[in-house]
Amino acid sequence: MKRHLKLAAIVALSFAATHAMARNSVDSYSVSTALESAEGKVDADIGLYFAGQKHPAVLKTLGEAATNKKTNAVGRSDEAACDHVFLSAVIALQKRAREMGGNAVVNIKSNYKDQLTESPTQFVCGAGAVIAGVALKGDIVTLKK
Numbered sequence: 228m229k230r231h232l233k234l235a236a237i238v239a240l241s242f243a244a245t246h247a248m249a250r251n252s253v254d255s256y257s258v259s260t261a262l263e264s265a266e267g268k269v270d271a272d273i274g275l276y277f278a279g280q281k282h283p284a285v286l287k288t289l290g291e292a293a294t295n296k297k298t299n300a301v302g303r304s305d306e307a308a309c310d311h312v313f314l315s316a317v318i319a320l321q322k323r324a325r326e327m328g329g330n331a332v333v334n335i336k337s338n339y340k341d342q343l344t345e346s347p348t349q350f351v352c353g354a355g356a357v358i359a360g361v362a363l364k365g366d367i368v369t370l371k372k
Contacts, residue, residue, distance in 0.1 A: 256350055
């Protein structure tokens with residue numbers, strides 16, 4: 228009888244651990260809070276304009292860029308992990324704009340699991356027990372200065 232209880236406990240613990248590892252909370256977070264969380268990490272030379280934000284006139288559209296970044300979420304709150312990975316995604320968009328000869332990324336949208344979400348103030352992030360992820364898409368452009 229003890230052996231069956233031990234086996235049942237092991238199965239229950241395995242199920243609970245698997246369920247905890249499979250958590251994927253998808254939520255929206257503040258763009259400005261994330262950008263302010265690591266001042267100086269995001270370069271000012273490449274403008275960032277989220278969908279719906281006003282920006283100077285576009286002189287030339289160079290193409291679309293997309294990024295899908297993941298980060299370790301262990302030991303972090305969902306918000307802290309999401310802010311961190313959002314910064315990585317934004318930095319990747321800026322890097323792509325430089326490579327393409329642009330000076331801004333406009334019309335930036337969240338693209339979590341291929342679901343486009345437009346917001347000038349919020350981004351979408353999926354956070355689990357181990358990994359958090361942010362996907363962004365935007366247009367690389369040259370803006371009038």
